[in-house]
């Protein structure tokens with residue numbers, strides 16, 4: 158069943174959704190208010206770095222199933238389904254800002270075909286928003302047009318967004334009517350991903366609860382890591398041993414310098430607000446957020462302890478800037494907090510990331526120097542901090558730290574190297590929730 162679909166917003170979610178829906182055969186019109194993005198896309202250039210995405214854009218543009226436009230009339234004309242995938246950024250109080258969603262509702266009212274459409278919200282929105290969207294559209298309509306709304310939250314991860322779309326654990330569909338749910342289920346059928354149907358409010362909550370639970374798992378393992386660090390236990394083995402229990406599961410138990418990105422920080426705060434709106438203090442989630450804020454500072458705390466004479470005037474190499482590997486997304490990356498703190502302490506930062514440098518320049522202090530490669534970033538550095546676990550850092554021979562740095566002190570915020578490997582290198586090594594490995598101690602060890 159091939160349908161005409163309009164996707165509004167070409168950020169991560171809109172673009173990946175639009176491209177994937179065209180790839181399974183639908184006629185898709187992706188609309189954005191940003192003409193630069195649409196220009197680039199019409200030249201086959203993806204405005205975001207996402208493995209595999211550009212190839213799919215080319216394939217489906219060539220097959221004449223995928224179109225990019227700023228023209229509402231072109232996108233909305235005869236659309237069976239209209240997907241809303243615009244941003245829902247956080248307001249100063251942590252709640253979700255729905256201004257972009259409300260604007261799209263007005264645009265739909267002004268442009269939807271007389272035969273009506275099913276309006277699908279992909280954006281992460283507070284419980285009750287889909288019903289508000291329907292109200293906003295019908296309120297602005299000057300004609301009698303049938304509008305149905307469906308909550309269809311998105312669960313893709315940046316860096317593996319294309320893979321996730323085809324191999325998701327579930328597609329959640331929250332609808333008012335069986336007919337609307339049937340249409341969205343049929344549209345998604347070729348993905349072969351299990352569908353879970355529910356009411357609209359539950360679908361909206363599933364998205365926030367899922368992100369909050371994953372964030373809680375990360376903060377939990379990070380707290381255990383901090384205790385392990387003090388007691389001489391190894392968080393990697395602890396997480397492995399815990400994860401073997403199927404009720405716990407082995408995913409999302411990597412201790413590190415906390416979660417970043419465009420969603421966990423924003424969605425956890427929004428859920429605290431959503432709970433507050435119904436007079437519930439979400440104590441657990443507030444702690445998850447506080448733990449994460451502390452976690453992002455850990456490398457600076459360690460650096461202050463281990464670099465002799467303090468950090469003022471010292472060269473700090475930052476390896477990795479993106480909030481996770483395989484993306485150029487810098488939103489809420491721990492590198493932002495770290496660079497600010499280090500700069501306040503008078504350190505000179507030399508930073509390198511395989512692809513996020515252009516985005517980093519907009520968010521990090523102006524004084525940060527950007528190196529062309531790892532070796533240049535490490536040259537004569539007093540301390541190195543690994544912020545993002547890119548493969549090229551994980552594969553780096555530890556001798557590079559020895560050779561390039563003034564003092565080979567490495568603070569690994571992502572536990573990139575097995576301790577047994579670090580033991581063989583002539584570096585001081587501090588990681589998260591694992592014992593430190595110090596040169597002096599190694600040389601004092603009796604010969605075997």
Ligand SMILES: NC(=O)C1=CN([C@@H]2O[C@H](COP(=O)(O)OP(=O)(O)OC[C@H]3O[C@@H](n4cnc5c(N)ncnc54)[C@H](O)[C@@H]3O)[C@@H](O)[C@H]2O)C=CC1
Nearest residue numbers: 166167168169170189190191243244245257260280281311
């Ligand atoms: N980034 C991610 O990995 C995921 C994001 N989400 C959710 O999806 C939503 C979108 O997130 P991103 O894709 O990261 O957003 P984004 O902020 O990167 O992109 C949003 C796009 O919408 C466009 N836009 C804004 N107003 C518009 C309008 N009136 N008409 C047309 N286009 C308009 C903007 O120009 C921008 O290109 C958010 O609610 C987010 O929480 C959900 C799952 C994953």
Ligand SMILES: O=C(O)[C@H]1O[C@H](OP(=O)(O)OP(=O)(O)OC[C@H]2O[C@@H](n3ccc(=O)[nH]c3=O)[C@H](O)[C@@H]2O)[C@H](O)[C@@H](O)[C@@H]1O
Nearest residue numbers: 311312313314315409410411413415416417418420480481
């Ligand atoms: O709503 C969203 O936007 C998305 O948010 C996350 O996806 P994403 O932020 O792209 O990336 P994740 O792989 O979840 O990583 C988020 C952060 O947690 C950190 N993390 C992840 C896993 C882990 O074990 N430890 C850990 O510190 C990562 O380094 C990263 O900073 C969710 O995984 C997606 O399901 C969801 O759709």
